[in-house]
Amino acid sequence: MASQSVPVQKLREKVDADFARTIDELKALVAVPGIAWAEFDPADLARSAGLVAALAESSAYPNIEILSAKGPDGASGAPAVVARRLPKPGWPTVMLYAHHDVQPPGDAALWTSGPFTPEERDGRLWGRGAADDKSGIVTHLAAFRCLTDVLGDRFGLGVTLFIEGEEESGSATLGAFLAEHAALLKSDIIVVADSGVWKIGVPALTTSLRGLVDGTIELRSLNHGLHSGTYGGPVLDAVTLLAKLLATFHDATGAVAIEGLISADTAERDIDEGTFRADASVPPGVRLAGTGTITSRLWTKPALAIIGLDAPAVATASNTLVPTATAKFSLRIAPGDSPENAMDAIRRHVRMHAPAGAEVTVTSGRASMPYAADLSSPAVGDALWSMEEAWGSAPVRVGVGGSIPLVSALAGHFPQAQILITGAEDPDSRAHGEDESVHLDELRRSILAEVLLLSKLNER
Structure with a gap:
């Protein structure tokens, strides 16, 4: 039940009155192509951080800094923005997290409008990062403005704004950043605005995340290339042998067949297959992989994908038995x-199934822990209440098949903090894909939910 001291109607009116400004801020952020990958211009990433800092200043956040940390190789990581409003005596501190870096846009020709040319149409804002995760940034900006204006002197919460700059590239220096700046970031409650809703009109609180490991598998079957006519038959090329090995990773249903991985069919709600196919754009003739509920396959079971392959390109391939081939795998745990x-x-698994005589090397890459929320946390009840007030619809608790490295990292550094994972993405936001967008009504409701949550926490 809502406390009578939460001024719901005043907060709602303030969010609505401020929303045009919020859209303009989101457009400005989307127009900056900040990508934390070595192949892209770091000046754009610095410009992105600078814009976030400027918008935070105009939203009345105090004590704003642009910070970074050095990675294991000694190189500085991407710039993050941290702003701090200290709590009044007796009030808790809430961290508001999002990230300003984005995925590469891919082929710009596949976008209806330019990836970094924000365009408002059909009730959505389109552009790279509009949903993931610049919607999270403007949510935190608008929420802080609203509370400052409506609560005035009653606003006692400490608020730490933390906008990371390298989430999409794996958060390589996050551990070092948290260790170096732990005193700045220490919080009682953490709101991670990097997830989404169940569907349009139905809010969701994300309560579990799969973890991630990735790496490469290199197979060498010959010392050098051979003429495919002279030697083909008794000798198989490395690409074929690698394909045979990769095929052992899944069983006949398409489920991951690697022994020793945790797997459970325990998701408390399911999604209709037709709805899932529509959301994922899976053609009717393509069979879905695995067994059990679709949500379990997405949330509580492993998933393995081969996301890259080093072998001769088709256009330049000669009639040669290829001596080596390499695959990059991504395993959600x-x-x-x-x-x-x-x-x-x-x-x-690779040792057990490697083709006889082939030299196979597994090299590990990134890693991220999975996460399961403490549902007994008082903040969970406050978040569910705020969502129901904002949407006028009962929220659902969901898992997410993706990984947010920051969540498990924060849980490790601040084990007493209550973590809430929220966001404005919907099933058609197409994060990481072409024509990414955010539904503007869902964004407005997401902002109101955060405002109500913070106002409720302010009573503590």
Whole structure:
């Protein structure tokens, strides 16, 4: 039940009155192509951080800094923005997290409008990062403005704005950043605005995340290339042998067949297959992989994809038996598993199924822990209440198949903090894909939900 001291109607009116400004801020952020990958201009990433800092200043956030940390190689990581409003005596501190870096746009010709040319149409704002995760940034900006204006002197919460700059590239220096700036970031409650709703009109609180391990598998079957006519038959090329090995990673249903991984069919709600196919653009003739509920396959079971292959390109391939081939794998791991266990399971599987005589090397890459929320946390109840007030619809608790490295990292650094994962993305936001967008009504409701949540926490 809502407390009588939460001025719901005044907060709602303020969010609505401020929303045109919020859209303009989101457009300005989308127009900056900040990508934290080595292949892209770091000046754009610095410009993105500078814009976030300027918008935070105009939103009345105090004590704004642009910070970074050095990675294991000694190189500085991407710039992050941190702003701090200290709590009044007796009030808790809430961290508001989002990230300003974005995925590369891919082929710009596949976008209806330019990836970095924000365009408002059909009730949505289109552009790279509009949903993931610049919608999270403007949510935190608008929420702070609203509370400052409406609550005035009653606003006692401490608020730490933390806008990361390298989430989409794997948060390589995040551990070092948290260690170096722990005193600045220490919080009682953490709101991570990097997820989404169940569907348009139905809010969701994300309560679990799969973890991630990735890496490469290199197979060498010959010392050098051979004429495919002279030697083909008794000798198989490395691409074929690698394909045979990769095929052992899944069983006949398409489920991951690597022994030793955690897997559970325990998701408390399911999604209709037709709805899932529409959301994922899966053609009717393509069979869905795995068994059990669709949500379990997405949230509480592992998923493995081959996301890259080093072999001769078709256009320049000669009639040669290829001596080496390399595949890059991405393995999502279920809550309860660990990256160390998952990599050990992959290595055991490769040793067991490697073609006889072939030299196979597994090299590990990134790793991220899975996450399961503490549903007994008082902040969870406050978040669910705020969502129902904002949407006028009962919220659902959902898992997410993706990984947010920051969440498990924050849980490790601040084990007493209550973590809430929210966001404005909907099933058609197409984050990471062409024509990414955010539904503007969902964004407005997401802002109101955060405002109501913070106002409720302010009573503590």
